[in-house]
Amino acid sequence: MSQELHRSVLLREAVDALVTDTEGFYVDGTFGRGGHSAAILEQLGPKGQLLAVDKDPQAIDYAQQRFAAEPRFSIWHGSFADMDLAVGERAGSVNGILLDLGVSSPQLDQAERGFSFMQDGPLDMRMDTSRGISAAQWVNTEAEDEMVRVFKEYGEERFARRMAAAIVRRRTEKPFERTLDLAEVVKAANPAWEKGKHPATRVFQAIRIHVNGELNDLQSTLEKSLQLLAPGGRLVIISFHSLEDRMVKRFIREKERGPRLPRGLPVMDSEISKPLRSLGKAVKANTIEVDKNLRSRSAVMRVAEKQGGC
Structure with a gap:
């Protein structure tokens, strides 16, 4: 758009x-x-x-x-x-x-901003790109329990622990850099998809809310x-x-x-x-x-x- x-x-x-x-x-x-x-x-x-x-x-x-x-x-x-x-x-x-x-x-429509789980782009999500940590930095370094808290509180995600564990397992092999990469890992860890909603929706919302305060x-x-x-x-x-x-x-x-x-x-x-x-x-x-x-x-x-x- x-x-x-x-x-x-x-x-x-x-x-x-x-x-x-x-x-x-x-x-x-x-x-x-x-x-x-x-x-x-x-x-x-x-x-x-x-x-x-x-x-x-x-x-x-x-x-x-x-x-x-x-x-x-x-x-x-x-x-x-x-x-x-x-x-x-x-x-x-x-x-x-x-x-x-x-x-x-x-912001959503520009893949390079990293907000969308539907388009591939750098995993950023910062509204102010001149400061703060990116979504990639956060998912690659944050403790698993804190990740669970963020997914639960800001995404109201009931499978927060499964998704956080999947992210931590994968980042030990290869750090996350791209939006679709993260979306696929979260998607695979979600055992119950909501009709009409992408399985990574809540996690992406939670990360965005967190990194932007x-x-x-x-x-x-x-x-x-x-x-x-x-x-x-x-x-x-x-x-x-x-x-x-x-x-x-x-x-x-x-x-x-x-x-x-x-x-x-x-x-x-x-x-x-x-x-x-x-x-x-x-x-x-x-x-x-x-x-x-x-x-x-x-x-x-x-x-x-x-x-x-x-």
């Missing part, structure tokens, strides 16, 4: 939920190929500002070319977990933060969003698997409920800090969007609003 054919999931729903002030300041924490950013800019007035963030050097290059003549737009290279550094002195004045989680279609970054960003958002500011998050969505759902619920206080404490409910308010139910792609973009079938969008005085 070319960069121009990349489809942003839940595009209109996300932007409509995000932009409440056309002259406000917004953060697109996952620029990708700019679909959401372009739609946000369309809704902003002449004084509106959009800061985009992305780990991927290719995304940064693309953003600098696509929006070179757009004075309302700026791009920052790094993890959205560090967007407070990019926002700087504007913390507390952000009108909306958008996160479109997971790997982007251009995705869940740690998400948790950090959720906490920082409370300091970054202005009262009335919106947090809009699109997740693509249950681990992310559970984390987002739990965070919003806890901040909407407020801290748990000991029973009998003489505190009125109105005195309890409740920094977020959930807006509506989780949103999923309709059948029309799913037909056009199969990736959207697993997308779940949640929206929360920062409450005044918190």
Whole structure:
């Protein structure tokens, strides 16, 4: 898929939920190929500002070319977990933060990025290719028990131990360098294939999440969003698997409920800090969007609003 054919999931729903002030300041924490950013800019007035963030050097290059003549737009290279550094002195004045989680279609479709178990390429999987360890380095050196933990926690893979053992056995003979090589070893170690799902899907997901620190970054960003958002500011998050969505759902619920206080404490409910308010139910792609973009079938969008005085 070319960069121009990349489809942003839940595009209109996300932007409509995000932009409440056309002259406000917004953060697109996952620029990708700019679909959401372009739609946000369309809704902003002449004084509106959009800061985009992305780990991927290719995304940064693309953003600098696509929006070179757009004075309302700026791009920052790094993890959205560090967007407070990019926002700087504007913390507390952000009108909306958008996160479109997971790997982007251009990353999946480029075999040389190493994300796909369907195309042969170097076993990399890093969203930021300028730093960190690659998937190959990790599978060739990680202890078996830690590999099992990652496959179970991040891939929810029930055959994690069998797959980790198979990887360790094979790497003693020859280290892993290519995606299809790893996929074949995992495939052979999977005794019960799920209908319609490649047998290496969960392991590849787990490795990708681990080498990119995705869940740690998400948790950090959720906490920082409370300091970054202005009262009335919106947090809009699109997740693509249950681990992310559970984390987002739990965070919003806890901040909407407020801290748990000991029973009998003489505190009125109105005195309890409740920094977020959930807006509506989780949103999923309709059948029309799913037909056009199969990736959207697993997308779940949640929206929360920062409450005044918190």
